Amino acid sequence: MLATAQFTSGILALVTVAIMRSSLGLSSVMMIDVLTFTLAISMLFYVDIPQPAESEAGYKRNSGIWKDSIFGFHYIIKRTNLLGLQLILFSSNLISSLGETLATPMILARTGNSSLLLRTVMACGGIGGMVGSVVQTVWVEPKRKIHGVLGGMY
Numbered sequence: 001m002l003a004t005a006q007f008t009s010g011i012l013a014l015v016t017v018a019i020m021r022s023s024l025g026l027s028s029v030m031m032i033d034v035l036t037f038t039l040a041i042s043m044l045f046y047v048d049i050p051q052p053a054e055s056e057a058g059y060k061r062n063s064g065i066w067k068d069s070i071f072g073f074h075y076i077i078k079r080t081n082l083l084g085l086q087l088i089l090f091s092s093n094l095i096s097s098l099g100e101t102l103a104t105p106m107i108l109a110r111t112g113n114s115s116l117l118l119r120t121v122m123a124c125g126g127i128g129g130m131v132g133s134v135v136q137t138v139w140v141e142p143k144r145k146i147h148g149v150l151g152g153m154y
Contacts, residue, residue, distance in 0.1 A: 003133035011126040014119050085146070092153055 020029050063071075076083050104118065111117040142148045 004130055004137065007126045007130035007133060011123055011130065014123050014126070018119060085149070088150070088153075 017029060020032070024032075076086060103121075107118050107121050108114070136152050139148075142151070
């Protein structure tokens with residue numbers, strides 16, 4: 001469901017910016033963007049974020065971030081299935097991040113800097129992501145959960 005919301009907001013953002021840019025101009029859109037960013041950041045100063053009470057086990061251990069990190073690495077390394085899943089997710093995220101970073105310049109280079117075609121390709125990607133996330137939401141969970149994780153990635 002979270003992926004559906006993310007892809008839907010991406011599609012709606014493209015449409016909203018296109019309408020705002022044509023009616024208000026680029027400088028007004030950028031000004032609105034800066035103002036909404038400033039508003040969002042300023043809300044962090046007014047929200048009280050409570051600190052959770054420390055558990056008795058946490059108080060006794062209180063080992064620090066380095067010892068906790070080393071414990072976590074040892075935990076993952078001892079469990080080869082978990083290590084394999086972590087490595088698959090790491091490599092998949094690394095490669096997809098590189099691809100997402102290069103997608104806009106590659107599309108613009110191939111289309112002669114056509115912003116209309118760029119928006120069209122990005123909207124199609126958003127629609128595909130939204131449809132895929134809806135399918136995955138209603139999809140019956142497989143018997144082995146790893147098949148669901150790997151199937152959802154590719």
